[in-house]
Amino acid sequence: MPASRPLPAPPPASADNGATGRPEAPKRRGRPARSSDSGASTRRSELIAIAARNFRAKGFDATTTRDIASESGMQSGSPFYHFKSKGDLLFAVMEEGMQSALEGQQQALAALAQPASAEQRVHTLALHHLRVLLAPGNDFIAVMLYEQRALSDDERQRINALKHRYEEAWAQALQELATQGRLRAPASLVRLMFFGALHGTLTWYDPDQALSLPDLAAQFSAVFVDPEGAGAPAASRAARKRN
Template identity: 35%
Template sequence: MTKKIPKSTTSQKRVLDAAAKIFRDYGYAGTTMRVIADEAELKAGSIYYHYKSKDDLISAVLDLGINSVISRVKQALQGLPEDASGRKRVETAIHAHVSAIIENGDYTLATRRVSGQVPEAIRAHNLELRNSYATLWQDILLDAQKRGEFRSDASMTLVRLFILGALNWTVEWFKPGQRSIEDVARAFTALVIDGLNSANAPSGPAIGSAKPN
């Protein structure tokens, strides 16, 4: 028998989904709790049962956006064998990341819209989560580099910034039905890994040598 989801949980998800959409469209300053309640088809006062203020709500939207990605990527990586190659780990993480941001598109776009508008305390808290996710990627890349799979002359910091920047932009152009997420993940992986392949390292100055790995 399927376990019934509590009504309060369903209502809270409606509020969050509505908030993500409104923050996406109107930004932080242009959003009000009443507009979010209208979008969620709830009475204006009902929204305060779940969130006491707009700051609480935007903080929840931002955190859900990044936590959904972190959770999806960690779960995907945990499903790999311990001896999985660096290429396989990168491709798996890319696929999980793209899947998460596409499925939660309004949250991703809301984050892009309001990241520079929210109060500093909220931004700092969300940045901590994002930094922890960046560390996860850094570890994947450095581990592969240390095992000789990736070029020793490449800065993994620059590679990480390139990968995450490109992946986060997919929500702007990805159209279901045109290309699958699997195709996108394979294409991104090929672009990144073929360039990082240790067999392709040229002679000359190290790439990003002035930057830390």
């Protein structure tokens, strides 16, 4: 029998597979490159910020996806690459806003010298909430206050769960002050009034005025919390009994 013909040597790793006639290696499946993920995440965050600004200024019903796309420099249908509907975008505005606020609150409390008194924690919580409300680009609370009706029942429950987690730190600190007889009303009522007063700053606070946010937080605290050592007035004693 004649000697077997030797097989041709394989092409070097740098060779163009197309030039050799060999089939191109299959493309790798799975998640896109990290840079693509980062770009998509950035674009998604931009859309959320633009949507929040429009929802706050014009209302959810009056805002169109065309408005949002136009402001972001995208084609009118491009936002649907990131969100299924305008309603999904509304939910993302509220959910991501609340998650960011919750993380910021935890960081603000962790930065306090420990152990921190209930009064110190209330002041820190009030200051953080003012910053969440009034910092440029933070439109989600204003949207959340007026547009929750547009959410589905499931979405509303998920937002309320985040709000409950956010308010837990308030409830704990105010309860401690109630136990000390230093609240001017029951802790649960003070919490509601505190948030109502803080949210009112959305309509009247002027960042150019002399009162700084730390000073404003201290003024709010003074409305609801008696100074230490001032004694327990009748309202505080009643609050302590009810709490």
